[in-house]
Amino acid sequence: MSIRDEQKEQRRALIIDKAIELFAKKGYSDTKIGDIAKAADMSVGLMFHYFESKEKLFEEIVRYGANATNTPREMNFENPLDYFEGFLKVMLQYSKEHPQAMYLFVIMRRIQQSEEIPPHIREIAAGVNQIEQSAEVIAAGQEHGYFREGDPYLLAFTFWSSIQGIMERLASAPELAESGRLPETDWIIDIIRGGRQ
Amino acid sequence: MSIRDEQKEQRRALIIDKAIELFAKKGYSDTKIGDIAKAADMSVGLMFHYFESKEKLFEEIVRYGANATNTPREMNFENPLDYFEGFLKVMLQYSKEHPQAMYLFVIMRRIQQSEEIPPHIREIAAGVNQIEQSAEVIAAGQEHGYFREGDPYLLAFTFWSSIQGIMERLASAPELAESGRLPETDWIIDIIRGGRQ
DNA sequence: AAATTCATTGAATTTATATTCAATATTATA
DNA sequence: TATAATATTGAATATAAATTCAATGAATTT
Numbered sequence: 001m002s003i004r005d006e007q008k009e010q011r012r013a014l015i016i017d018k019a020i021e022l023f024a025k026k027g028y029s030d031t032k033i034g035d036i037a038k039a040a041d042m043s044v045g046l047m048f049h050y051f052e053s054k055e056k057l058f059e060e061i062v063r064y065g066a067n068a069t070n071t072p073r074e075m076n077f078e079n080p081l082d083y084f085e086g087f088l089k090v091m092l093q094y095s096k097e098h099p100q101a102m103y104l105f106v107i108m109r110r111i112q113q114s115e116e117i118p119p120h121i122r123e124i125a126a127g128v129n130q131i132e133q134s135a136e137v138i139a140a141g142q143e144h145g146y147f148r149e150g151d152p153y154l155l156a157f158t159f160w161s162s163i164q165g166i167m168e169r170l171a172s173a174p175e176l177a178e179s180g181r182l183p184e185t186d187w188i189i190d191i192i193r194g195g196r197q
Numbered sequence: 198m199s200i201r202d203e204q205k206e207q208r209r210a211l212i213i214d215k216a217i218e219l220f221a222k223k224g225y226s227d228t229k230i231g232d233i234a235k236a237a238d239m240s241v242g243l244m245f246h247y248f249e250s251k252e253k254l255f256e257e258i259v260r261y262g263a264n265a266t267n268t269p270r271e272m273n274f275e276n277p278l279d280y281f282e283g284f285l286k287v288m289l290q291y292s293k294e295h296p297q298a299m300y301l302f303v304i305m306r307r308i309q310q311s312e313e314i315p316p317h318i319r320e321i322a323a324g325v326n327q328i329e330q331s332a333e334v335i336a337a338g339q340e341h342g343y344f345r346e347g348d349p350y351l352l353a354f355t356f357w358s359s360i361q362g363i364m365e366r367l368a369s370a371p372e373l374a375e376s377g378r379l380p381e382t383d384w385i386i387d388i389i390r391g392g393r394q
Numbered sequence: 395a396a397a398t399t400c401a402t403t404g405a406a407t408t409t410a411t412a413t414t415c416a417a418t419a420t421t422a423t424a
Numbered sequence: 425t426a427t428a429a430t431a432t433t434g435a436a437t438a439t440a441a442a443t444t445c446a447a448t449g450a451a452t453t454t
Contacts, residue, residue: 158380165362183355195392
């Protein structure tokens with residue numbers, strides 16, 4: 001690959017990197033193309049050399065996020081709680097060292113709620129519907145006493161909404177995550193597990 | 198009060214009512230003055246007869262919310278968990294019958310995170326800092342075993358962030374709340390209580 | 395090294411939205 | 425009822441942000 005092509009790749013990657021952070025912190029509408037340009041240290045015009053539009057840039061991020069966030073189809077844990085615990089551990093750990101993962105998570109989950117996002121972008125993210133999937137896992141696991149009693153869908157809803165709230169907060173208050181002061185996974189798992197019996 | 202003055206009050210109240218819902222559902226920037234006008238069934242121009250600007254309208258809502266959300270200074274519960282439980286019960290109950298309270302809560306909590314909100318508005322909401330306050334309550338209560346072990350600030354942070362996540366979700370998916378399918382307070386309380394021992 | 399292609403910028407242009415305004419209708423007061 | 429004050433609208437204007445563009449500099453190819 002020529003020097004130019006490498007440069008181009010790097011430049012695009014830089015833009016995407018900065019954009020992910022900004023979109024996560026400020027939301028789609030409040031992130032101005034100029035903000036991203038400034039963060040990536042280039043002129044606004046140049047942004048449009050690399051990306052056709054703000055929307056296309058966002059779409060690319062969502063596409064990327066849809067892969068990254070992808071939940072494994074197969075979940076063969078003896079204890080299904082491990083799935084949730086694993087996810088939480090990774091997410092919290094990453095929020096410290098690789099905030100990108102956290103930012104992506106926030107972006108991906110927000111899309112599903114926001115009516116402002118163009119539908120075709122919403123669809124890209126649609127596969128990542130943790131609530132539906134988790135509800136099934138919970139329903140199955142309840143029979144073996146792994147989860148507390150209660151409407152599985154509501155439990156999943158509560159669990160994921162909580163995590164979203166926490167991650168959004170961490171994303172916009174990075175000093176907490178950076179200092180390593182992070183919630184314990186247990187605290188959050190207890191939402192669906194119920195206290196240790 | 199003259200008919201006109203009453204009308205004016207009602208009209209303003211209607212605008213505020215619709216605006217609260219929209220601001221909560223879509224956020225400040227994504228809520229266009231035209232959206233509010235349509236919801237309140239009036240022309241855009243008329244909005245400016247009642248409110249000087251979008252920002253002033255928002256400011257009034259925040260002022261109102263700062264009162265409504267006001268946490269009582271005095272909290273004399275034998276069991277400090279009751280404070281959190283009470284709050285949750287009310288909030289969840291209200292989300293069904295008086296979504297306005299839920300919308301306000303969402304708006305108020307969002308302000309503190311969003312850098313787009315003009316500082317002078319942020320200050321109006323600054324008093325409502327549940328995390329700091331709750332951290333103290335938790336710290337004190339831990340000594341009597343009411344709360345689980347752990348950094349009180351982080352526990353408060355986790356608790357309130359979770360609730361925010363849940364409320365944001367409920368606000369944008371009102372069908373859940375309306376159908377009365379709501380999370381149990383216990384599930385959320387367990388974040389700070391730890392499972393029933 | 396000349397010609398070509400790509401990167402970059404800053405200044406137009408376009409577009410979306412907030413805000414103002416002149417005109418008209420409605421209600422209140424004399 | 426006539427006059428004044430307020431409510432309302434739709435059309436202008438202002439503003440902010442996205443997007444395009446012409447010009448210039450840098451790298452690549454011949």
